[in-house]
Ligand SMILES: O=C(O)CCC(=O)C(=O)O
């Protein structure tokens with residue numbers, strides 16, 4: 001990330017996808033994928049079957065549900081979860097409030113971008129390097145934990161309930177995460193506190209908007225990537241997310257009220273590759289804007305290393321021990337270059 005300077009508000013305004021979409025001018029070349037991208041297939045049976053986890057069964061440690069969880073994470077690195085205990089009306093309101101935030105006047109939103117931090121606040125990714133193909137996406141990015149990283153000036157004061165809802169959502173997601181950590185440990189035949197993280201709650205909240213796009217066959221909402229975290233909890237508004245598995249892209253079916261959970265690179269390192277980090281991307285669509293609300297969890301310690309219990313003759317150690325201080329600087333370039341930051345730490 002060295003050498004990447006934040007943009008002035010004016011520069012940022014000219015790069016925002018919402019603004020480009022609103023003007024309706026010709027789309028800048030920098031958004032077009034030079035070589036196109038492979039099509040994704042529908043797989044409703046998968047999302048209603050092997051990759052649909054009933055959270056209420058996990059909390060009672062149902063053996064078949066634990067086996068399903070283990071299989072989903074080791075083969076796909078992701079699943080959707082229902083009966084997670086967060087009221088659907090709350091989730092719908094969160095999406096609605098996020099939508100209202102992105103609908104605020106530009107000047108007001110720019111007030112929530114950080115002048116000295118390319119990540120935090122309102123803005124758009126990948127606006128900082130002229131050469132890479134850009135995503136058709138703007139976002140609000142907020143650090144929640146550790147407290148030293150929290151920048152309250154980037155937290156929207158409007159819509160009125162937004163701040164309160166983010167805090168509330170982070171508590172609700174935390175309790176889902178606590179139970180899920182235990183279930184994941186159990187699914188691996190381990191003591192329930194072996195695979196524990198996110199004690200202080202999610203590290204980051206990210207709200208995405210993918211404006212309606214006139215040219216979805218040549219532009220992506222977000223290009224293929226793995227998340228640089230332990231685990232991601234995603235609340236989508238409609239379809240658009242896609243997953244790569246064995247060389248094939250799959251459309252994730254939208255299930256109202258379900259949360260989409262995917263394992264990040266740090267989760268893969270922590271489980272010594274037993275659970276995979278899902279490669280995913282977001283398509284653009286020509287009919288409507290799309291919103292998603294994302295919570296990212298990180299490890300509690302500064303160092304990440306594969307669990308001893310998951311290293312064996314059959315499953316030799318895949319990643320060396322590394323610190324977040326070593327890992328974090330690799331994130332920006334890996335996203336830009338489309339490679340995995342984690343691969344730098346292979347044994
Ligand atoms: O919007 C989505 O569905 C996915 C977002 C995503 O992958 C991310 O924010 O890391």
Ligand SMILES: [Fe+2]
Pocket residue numbers: 225226227280
């Ligand atoms: Fe992601």
